[in-house]
Amino acid sequence: MLSASIEDYIKAIYALQTDRETASTKRIAERLGVKMASVTGMIKHLAAEGYAKHKPYRGAVLTERGKRVALGMIRRHRLIELFLASTLGLSWDELHADAELLEHAVSDRLIERMFEYLGRPQFDPHGSPIPSRDGSMTPRHSSRLDELALGDTGKVVAVSGRDPEFLRYLTDLNLRIGSKILVRDRAPFNGPITLRVGSRTIAIGHEAAARIRVSVDAPTKGARKPKPEVKRGSRTSRRAHKRR
Numbered sequence: 001m002l003s004a005s006i007e008d009y010i011k012a013i014y015a016l017q018t019d020r021e022t023a024s025t026k027r028i029a030e031r032l033g034v035k036m037a038s039v040t041g042m043i044k045h046l047a048a049e050g051y052a053k054h055k056p057y058r059g060a061v062l063t064e065r066g067k068r069v070a071l072g073m074i075r076r077h078r079l080i081e082l083f084l085a086s087t088l089g090l091s092w093d094e095l096h097a098d099a100e101l102l103e104h105a106v107s108d109r110l111i112e113r114m115f116e117y118l119g120r121p122q123f124d125p126h127g128s129p130i131p132s133r134d135g136s137m138t139p140r141h142s143s144r145l146d147e148l149a150l151g152d153t154g155k156v157v158a159v160s161g162r163d164p165e166f167l168r169y170l171t172d173l174n175l176r177i178g179s180k181i182l183v184r185d186r187a188p189f190n191g192p193i194t195l196r197v198g199s200r201t202i203a204i205g206h207e208a209a210a211r212i213r214v215s216v217d218a219p220t221k222g223a224r225k226p227k228p229e230v231k232r233g234s235r236t237s238r239r240a241h242k243r244r
C-alpha cells in the first residue's frame with residue numbers, strides 16, 4: 001500500500017490534468033497546501049517509482065501506472081461516499097471530508113464488498129462516475145445548467161465542487177441529484193436564471209448554475225415551450241446562451 005501522502009499527490013496531479021491544467025509545482029503545492037520544496041522532492045520520488053514524469057513546461061505528468069493509482073483512488077473515494085450516504089444516511093455535504101480520510105485506510109477487499117453491497121453502482125452521490133476496477137467510467141451526456149435555453153426541461157445529474165456550503169445551498173433550493181427542472185426565465189446580462197423545481201420556482205445565479213449538470217429532455221413533438229415569466233430581454237439572452 002502506498003502512503004496517504006503519495007496517494008494525495010497522485011490524485012492532485014490527476015485532478016489538474018483532467019482540468020487541463022499544467023500540474024506545475026506551484027499548482028500542486030496550492031492544491032495540497034504544502035511547500036513548493038516538498039512538491040519538488042515528491043515529484044522526484046514519484047518519477048523514481050514510475051508513477052509520474054517531470055516534463056519541461058508541462059510539470060508533472062502521470063505515467064500509465066500513476067493513472068491506474070489515481071483512478072483506483074477515485075473509485076475508493078466515490079464508493080465510500082455512496083456507502084456512507086446509503087448506510088448511515090449522511091447528506092451529500094457531509095460525505096467528502098470523511099471519504100478523504102477513509103479512502104487511504106480501507107482495504108481493497110472491503111472496497112469490493114461495498115461495491116457489491118451497493119449493487120455495482122456507476123455514480124456517486126454527487127453524480128460523478130465511479131471508475132470500474134479496470135479504470136473505465138460510464139460516459140453520460142449532460143449540459144451545464146447555465147447553458148440551457150429557455151423552456152428546456154431536464155434532470156439534475158451531477159454537481160461539481162464539494163464545498164459543503166454550496167451543497168447545502170442547493171439543498172435549500174430543492175436541487176438535488178434527480179431533481180426535475182424547467183428553465184422559466186433567463187435574465188439578461190448574465191442575471192439570474194429562474195427555474196421550476198417540482199412545485200417551487202427558484203432563482204439561481206450563473207456561478208452556481210455553472211456547477212450543475214443537467215440531462216436535458218429531448219423536445220416532445222408538437223409541444224410548445226412555455227412563455228417566459230419576464231419578457232424583457234429574454235429573447236436576447238436566449239440567443240446569447242444557446243446550448244453549445
Ligand SMILES: [Zn+2]
Nearest residue numbers: 081096099162
Ligand atoms: Zn468526495
